[in-house]
Amino acid sequence: MKRKIIISLLLLFLLSASGGVLATYYIADTTTTLSRLITLHQIEDLRQNLIMSIQTVQSDLYTIHTRMGHKLDTIVDNVNKLDADAMTCSGCHHVPEVAADIKQVQDLVDEYQNSLSYYITVSANKRLIDRYQFDAANIGNQLLEETGAMSARASKRLERTTKEVMVRIRQAQFILGFTIIATLLLGAVVAFHLIRSVSRPIQALVNATRVIAMGDLGHTVQTDDRTEFGELVNHFNHMSGALKENYEELTEEIKERRQAEKALRESEERYALAAQGANDGLWDWDISKNDIHYSSRWKTMLGYGETELGNQLDDWFDLIHDDDRETVKTKLLAHIDGHSAQFEAEYRIRHKSGAYRWVLARGVAVRDESAKAYRMAGSQTDITPRKDAEAQLIHDAFHDSLTQLPNRALFMDRLEHVIDTTRRHTGHLYAVLFIDLDRFKVVNDSMGHPVGDALLIEVSRRLKETLRPGDTVARLGGDEFSVLLEDLLSPEDIREVAERILHMLSDPYIIQKQELIITPSIGIAVKSPNYDKPEQILRDADIAMYQAKTKGRARYEFFDADMLATILDRLQLEGDLRIAVEHHAGMMLHYQPIMAPRNSRLIGFEALVRWNHPKRGMIYPLEFIPLAEETGIIMPLSDWILEEAVKQLEAWQRLFPADPPLTMSMNISSRQFLQPGFVDKVRKVLKRHSIPDGSFAIEITESVLMEQSEAAVQTIEQLRDMHVQIHIDDFGTGYSSLSYLHNFPVNALKIDRSFIEKISGNNDNLEIIRAIMALAQSLNLEVIAEGVEKDHQLSVITDMDCKYCQGFFFSKPLSPEALEQWIRSDTKYLS
DSSP, rough: OOHHHHHHHHHHHHHHHHHHHOOOHHHHHHHHHHHHHHHHHHHHHHHHHHHHHHHHHHHHHTTTTTTOOOOHHHHHHHHHHHHHHHHHTTOOOHHHHHHHHHHHHHHHHHHHHHHHHHHHHTTTTHHHHHHHHHHHHHHHHHHHHHHHHHHHHHHHHHHHHHHHHHHHHHHHHHHHHHHHHHHHHHHHOOOOOOOHHHHHHHHHHHHHHHHHHHOOOTOOOOOOOOOOHHHHHHHHHHHHHHHHHHHHHHHHHHHHHHHHHHHHHHOOOOHHHHHHHHSSSEEEETTTEEEEEEEEHHHTTTTTHHHHHHHHHHHTTTBBOOHHHHHHHHHHHHHHHSSSSSSEEEEEEOOSSEEEEEEEEEEEEOOOOTTTTEEEEEEEEEHHHHHHHHHHHHHHTTTTTTTTOOHHHHHHHHHHHHHHHHHHHOOOEEEEEEETTTHHHHHHHOOOOOHHHHHHHHHHHHHHHOOOOOOOEEEEETTEEEEOOOOOOOOHHHHHHHHHHHHHHSOEEEETTEOOOOOEEEEEEEEOOOSSSHHHHHHHHHHHHHHHHHHSSSEEEEEOOOHHHHHHHHHHHHHHHHHHHTTTEEEEEEEEEETTTTTEEEEEEEEEEEEEETTTHHHHHHHHHHHHHHTTTHHHHHHHHHHHHHHHHHHHHSSOOOOSOOOEEEEEHHHHHTTTHHHHHHHHHHTTTTTTTTTTEEEEEEEHHTTHHHHHHHHHHHHHTTTTTEEEEEESOOOOOOOHHHHSSOOOEEEEEHHHTOTTTTSSSHHHHHHHHHHHHTTOOHHHHHHHHOOHHHHHHHTTTEEEESSSOOOBBBHHHHHHHHHHHHHHGOO
């Protein structure tokens, strides 16, 4: 806004200054002309004086010899005056033509003066005086004529100059008037624009504050203003978002605080109860009489009144838990007999309510001189809270805090116990199921951890309901669960349980009023003599689960030895791939032409990576790209492909110039596409190789758009601003949806080869292709058909007005050298 104001004021200043300068120029020029006009008036006055002087001299000259004439000294005085007037006129500065006239007059005046001098000198000579008088009179008459003519010319110049002065004065007036009016109009426009630029964003902010005041936290203002008001709006939007986040955090914090306060109150109540229970109950036993006294605290500790218990030892022992009674008696008798320094026992004792409480009883016997116990006194402390806490600690150590299922430690302990039992009883059949939830990370990241936690709890509940009471289900961590099935009769029982789990966990979930669908991948490992440790069978179940995911998820797989070999082979392949990418050893790019089907004209290329393994030979992307994505190797590999493909495009655009230029497209994985800094990386590569706008395309799958829609939109928009084309690869095989295509600024759809392959000779199976073409046309998108290999396939897509295609019909992916030979083999490719 500051810049707008400064620019506006500068425009006003420049306009007014320009008018003033121009007017000043005209006024200055007019001043010069006025000076000339004044000079012309002065010349005219001098001419008038000169004419009067000449006329006076001429009059004297004609009357000097009459009797009534003047004396000779009168003529001399008039001649002197004539000479002075002539000198005054010639002493001024005039334009050349005026100066020439004055010079001519001056010469005539000099000549006239000389004639008069001769005339006066010879005034005594009668014979010569008449002749000199006549000569002087002629020169005087000639001087009068010339002065008259010069006076007429001066009058014309005076009139012309006066008109010029008036024109310039009017021009100066017009310029000043125009400048004032234009300045006022421009000032009004600038004022209106500035007022509008200030009032509109302020009004939008005022309206937004009213919306927020009504409770719509997070409300934002849309603006494309790039002034300080635009910055103010952006800060307002950030503030609104932060206000919403802070409000939600505050709400959650209040909720947590209330829960903490509730837990604190409960803890304080337990503490008060424990403190009250810490008041030991006392007992005093007269051994000789077998009479025992229980204090009031001892009785109330167990819920009894003062008179509700007898005073016999059996009244005590009868309340002790059956499993603990003999132990207590043994310890008590041992102390009485002198085998222990103190009686101490922890046991369960029945409360009046029927519940058992844990107590700690201590006592010391009083002995006589012969060391025989005759009396014994002690205390009883309620240790139920401590016992409960110990039980909880043991439970927490072996159970998952979220689902309350056994954790990995408890599961491995039970599995080890089952393996030991199987060694003794060979007929005992058991199995381990390793369960992983498909795409759980997407739900957890997109919908939040509370939803993810609630989903895990519901999965745990379903698992417990599905299994038999004797089976064990545990949460190993994250979204991984394990099940231990025991006492199985046959492998079919395992399959039946796996089917039940698969069906139960695949049913829709309602979490926080939202319907979620999640499926499990299950790996199964069955009892084998080769299993000595629980880690071994759990490892094999994990391998089988990975195999289930590899085969498409939402299924179960039994482990076999080949899977282990596959995993080991995969680990070896991963190591080789990492080395190949780091050193660019064996990595190469092949390029498949993209053609215009109507005229077989070459449009561009798709870059496809190949790996020439030193031992396995040529490996295609389907074999190693998934491994690269899973291990993160895809990041440096994609960087290398980007650099090589763009560099090759630059070379081919120089070698094979075309209008429009040849294009290049390449596939980008979701991890690379959504990586921070990816757009800058593409920008630098394209700039380094001077690639024309619109000739480079990035291909992404539909899943990239659906899983991370907000981040994907931002990345796509930045790439589109750089004139990078966006193509949806394998369209129709994933989340094909008209709604998401409306939301994403893509340029083209690539029909998956599986649909092209189904085109038969009698034009069957065309419905999906027609639907894709119609969808693309309605959204103004280009279509590229992949996998065109036969004449009738090319004919069908051409009739459907598909503008681009690629496939073995034209060429398989080729090395750069082979592709250049292919291009040169037929001139129509570049025609």
